[in-house]
Amino acid sequence: MAIKTDAVGKSWPSTTYQVGREKIREYATVLGIENPVHYDVGAAREAGFRDVVAPPMFAVVYSMHALAPAMFDPEVGMNFATMVHGGQTFEWDEPACSGDEITTTAKCVSIEEKLGNGFYVFETTSVNGAGAEVVRGTWTNIVRGV
Amino acid sequence: MADWKAGDAVPELRVTPDKYLTNRYAGASGDFNPIHIDADFAKSVGLPSNILHGLYSMGLVAKAAAQGLGDGDPRALKKLTVQFRGMGLPEQEIVVTGSVKEVEGDRVTVDLEAAQGDNRIIRNARAELEL
Numbered sequence: 001m002a003i004k005t006d007a008v009g010k011s012w013p014s015t016t017y018q019v020g021r022e023k024i025r026e027y028a029t030v031l032g033i034e035n036p037v038h039y040d041v042g043a044a045r046e047a048g049f050r051d052v053v054a055p056p057m058f059a060v061v062y063s064m065h066a067l068a069p070a071m072f073d074p075e076v077g078m079n080f081a082t083m084v085h086g087g088q089t090f091e092w093d094e095p096a097c098s099g100d101e102i103t104t105t106a107k108c109v110s111i112e113e114k115l116g117n118g119f120y121v122f123e124t125t126s127v128n129g130a131g132a133e134v135v136r137g138t139w140t141n142i143v144r145g146v
Numbered sequence: 147m148a149d150w151k152a153g154d155a156v157p158e159l160r161v162t163p164d165k166y167l168t169n170r171y172a173g174a175s176g177d178f179n180p181i182h183i184d185a186d187f188a189k190s191v192g193l194p195s196n197i198l199h200g201l202y203s204m205g206l207v208a209k210a211a212a213q214g215l216g217d218g219d220p221r222a223l224k225k226l227t228v229q230f231r232g233m234g235l236p237e238q239e240i241v242v243t244g245s246v247k248e249v250e251g252d253r254v255t256v257d258l259e260a261a262q263g264d265n266r267i268i269r270n271a272r273a274e275l276e277l
């Protein structure tokens with residue numbers, strides 16, 4: 001059966017996430033990231049940030065809200081029973097700070113079959129309230145045996 | 147100017163996620179997929195046990211790069227690419243290792259991987275930092 005590629009190029013509605021100090025603290029604590037700029041507004045401002053700043057990989061927290069509807073879209077049609085997260089890229093620009101409202105848009109950039117497996121690639125683009133790009137994510141999901 | 151040169155080792159990061167780490171990471175990240183937090187469910191779909199979130203392991207690779215080279219400055223890391231391979235398990239030590247591939251002015255490119263024993267859970271990771 002040929003892989004379904006109708007969703008290539010499709011975008012999903014943007015989601016907006018408000019970054020907060022306690023969510024940053026929670027994320028940084030779990031990862032054991034100890035730099036006080038992630039916990040203390042005074043330390044963050046002294047280091048040149050508007051407010052408590054998120055570690056780079058906090059990008060997953062706000063990107064996921066935009067990505068989930070794309071991944072579960074029946075038009076994409078991924079079989080979750082045999083899906084694995086195969087690869088991930090993030091490219092960071094403006095740091096994400098507490099108080100930022102970050103708007104993320106997800107798009108399906110490619111669906112390909114390689115050696116009987118399906119490679120589903122999504123891109124998320126996140127911008128802050130000032131319109132500056134915060135991060136761009138490329139998410140590769142592999143579905144075995146399509 | 148960065149003091150790094152090609153071939154330099156990235157300071158190693160060693161972390162042993164405890165039994166409940168995946169629950170805390172689920173809460174922090176919003177990813178409550180039961181394969182990460184429910185051992186019985188994970189076994190019912192053919193996994194050895196509940197497994198670590200790949201993006202948690204990637205978070206450790208990001209931490210190793212940012213702390214090891216960028217003094218923990220969250221602005222240092224500009225790009226990170228990883229491939230998820232073997233499954234990571236709670237209660238086993240994760241070791242993140244790496245080496246500097248290239249230095250161009252303030253831009254440092256680093257190759258990294260994360261492993262639990264012989265099980266390389268993140269391979270072909272490449273980080274670009276501005277120092």
